[in-house]
Amino acid sequence: xxxYLLLKHYRGAPAPVNDVPMEKWTPExxxxxxxxxxxxxxxxxETGEFVSEQALLPEGxxxxxxxxxxxxxxxxxxxxxxxxxxxxxxxxVDSHExxxxxxxxxxxxPGKDGKPIHEWLELRPCFAEMPTITx
Amino acid sequence: xxPEELRSLTPGVLGILVRRxxxxxxxxxxxxxxxxxALRVWPDDPPRDPKGWLVTVAWRRxxxxxxSEAARRRREEAADQEPPPGPAxxxxxxxxxxxxxxxxxxxxxxxxxxxxxxxxxxxTRQIAEAYLVPEATMAQRISRAKRTVxxxxxxxxxxxxxxxxxxxxxxxxxxxxxxxxxxxxIRLTRQLAATIDHPEVHGLLALMLLHHARRDARTGDDGxxxxxxxxxxxxxxxxxxxxxxxxxxxxxxxxxxxxxQAQAAIAALHADAPHAGETxxxxxVEWYDELARLTDSPVVRLNRAVAVGEADGARAGLAAxxxxxxxxxxxxAVAAYLHERDGxxxxxxxLYAEAAAQASNLAERDHLTRQAARLHRQL
Numbered sequence: 001x002x003x004y005l006l007l008k009h010y011r012g013a014p015a016p017v018n019d020v021p022m023e024k025w026t027p028e029x030x031x032x033x034x035x036x037x038x039x040x041x042x043x044x045x046e047t048g049e050f051v052s053e054q055a056l057l058p059e060g061x062x063x064x065x066x067x068x069x070x071x072x073x074x075x076x077x078x079x080x081x082x083x084x085x086x087x088x089x090x091x092x093v094d095s096h097e098x099x100x101x102x103x104x105x106x107x108x109x110p111g112k113d114g115k116p117i118h119e120w121l122e123l124r125p126c127f128a129e130m131p132t133i134t135x
Numbered sequence: 136x137x138p139e140e141l142r143s144l145t146p147g148v149l150g151i152l153v154r155r156x157x158x159x160x161x162x163x164x165x166x167x168x169x170x171x172x173a174l175r176v177w178p179d180d181p182p183r184d185p186k187g188w189l190v191t192v193a194w195r196r197x198x199x200x201x202x203s204e205a206a207r208r209r210r211e212e213a214a215d216q217e218p219p220p221g222p223a224x225x226x227x228x229x230x231x232x233x234x235x236x237x238x239x240x241x242x243x244x245x246x247x248x249x250x251x252x253x254x255x256x257x258x259t260r261q262i263a264e265a266y267l268v269p270e271a272t273m274a275q276r277i278s279r280a281k282r283t284v285x286x287x288x289x290x291x292x293x294x295x296x297x298x299x300x301x302x303x304x305x306x307x308x309x310x311x312x313x314x315x316x317x318x319x320x321i322r323l324t325r326q327l328a329a330t331i332d333h334p335e336v337h338g339l340l341a342l343m344l345l346h347h348a349r350r351d352a353r354t355g356d357d358g359x360x361x362x363x364x365x366x367x368x369x370x371x372x373x374x375x376x377x378x379x380x381x382x383x384x385x386x387x388x389x390x391x392x393x394x395x396q397a398q399a400a401i402a403a404l405h406a407d408a409p410h411a412g413e414t415x416x417x418x419x420v421e422w423y424d425e426l427a428r429l430t431d432s433p434v435v436r437l438n439r440a441v442a443v444g445e446a447d448g449a450r451a452g453l454a455a456x457x458x459x460x461x462x463x464x465x466x467x468a469v470a471a472y473l474h475e476r477d478g479x480x481x482x483x484x485x486l487y488a489e490a491a492a493q494a495s496n497l498a499e500r501d502h503l504t505r506q507a508a509r510l511h512r513q514l
Contacts, residue, residue, distance in 0.1 A: 001244040001266070048245070048276025051268050092268050094242050130498035131307045132317060132346050135363060135401065135438055 003051060003092050004099040006106060007122040010058050012083035017118030018111045025112050036109045044091060051090035058084060099123055136185060139322060141173060145256030148189045150228020153289055157197050160281040163253050165197035170256055230330040234293025237301040238284045245280035246301045252277055255323055257314060265312035295331065299339050306343050317347055337386035338396030344379035345402035348372040360502040364411040376406045397426040416446035433463050441469055449476035467493060468503055484510035
């Protein structure tokens with residue numbers, strides 16, 4: 001099995017096909033979208049492939065060390081930051097093909113007019129454990 | 136009684152339930168319940184007959200579940216009496232369980248999870264922790280696996296090779312958790328070796344023991360990976376090595392060579408050398424030739440190139456490498472190693488950095504990055 005991270009972006013991803021901002025959907029369309037996402041996660045628990053998920057607020061703070069005895073420096077958010085992650089899901093699957101298949105299904109979540117958003121999701125493999133036998 | 140001793144009773148207890156007429160999936164749930172109950176109760180109140188206790192509790196759980204199922208379906212179940220176990224021995228039951236849990240209709244991950252639970256007696260939570268997934272996910276993976284094999288007859292003969300692949304996966308790709316999966320894989324392979332006389336089972340057991348013997352030496356004080364040539368060989372477990380070599384020799388004497396025996400032979404030759412410099416690389420190359428003949432695996436030929444480099448010099452190793460596909464995992468790492476041996480540090484440094492960027496696990500990536508850094512300092 002291999003673990004993959006599915007990343008959903010607020011911005012930074014190429015534009016989706018059904019590119020209408022959520023506030024311009026009907027309330028029913030929003031509910032249908034949320035139900036789809038939640039069903040998707042539940043289905044992955046059923047197939048034994050779900051690891052975890054989190055949705056993230058659009059706000060964020062940059063933090064860095066500022067030297068011995070000094071509090072960390074905070075800054076941002078920086079308007080020029082192109083990439084803004086909206087949330088993630090970690091899955092544990094048999095193959096890369098399966099990970100692509102699942103990402104494709106998640107990208108089909110309904111949006112405006114109940115039609116799939118065709119949103120671009122980023123798929124990133126996680127490092128595996130070191131195998132015992134290598135030679 | 137240790138948790139391992141408790142778990143070793145699992146296949147026997149499960150076999151008895153199945154022979155009494157319980158279907159595998161329900162019996163397996165009942166045995167799991169009994170094991171969890173035993174872990175809770177036994178520390179304060181150990182039973183005189185642990186296996187009898189488990190059979191009684193598991194059978195009661197099975198009947199309770201069957202009755203509520205029956206009530207739900209509003210029909211009678213004729214499972215009330217305790218029929219005597221059938222004529223098959225518990226050794227056969229154990230073997231059948233291995234076959235069932237490694238059935239070819241299962242994906243490798245499902246077969247691993249089912250084997251660890253139904254044969255190994257681990258709890259769902261322990262398996263979930265070991266593979267870093269939530270307990271609910273692992274529970275579903277196991278119930279789906281049980282549904283997949285629900286139509287497989289319990290007494291159907293299976294293929295030892297599929298069982299060995301599952302046990303190899305448990306040993307080789309085991310994550311670290313509360314349960315030592317490498318040790319568990321060894322325990323399960325030992326148990327299998329006691330139920331079936333097959334040289335490859337012994338070959339795999341020897342392979343595991345020989346690698347397990349080096350485990351402490353594989354990690355440095357900084358937690359980093361220590362390659363074979365640099366390991367402190369006084370930290371190798373000589374008892375495990377001696378046992379592995381003995382088991383391997385007996386298997387090889389049967390003259391039915393297989394890939395696990397060949398891999399174990401290579402591990403034994405490494406174990407045999409008091410210092411890395413005394414390794415019998417010529418013999419190791421011969422074993423890689425056998426292994427390549429048995430498996431035709433490109434990974435084997437990649438490892439063979441390293442051995443050729445040691446036996447006949449870096450140039451010969453690079454020549455062996457030149458026939459191989461450059462997109463193979465670890466190709467760049469092997470090329471880096473051979474080019475450094477050949478004196479081309481600059482190229483080796485570049486290749487090590489390239490290999491680090493392609494590594495699929497952190498221990499290897501960090502090790503390769505350190506190799507690149509070491510060479511850069513010398514340039």
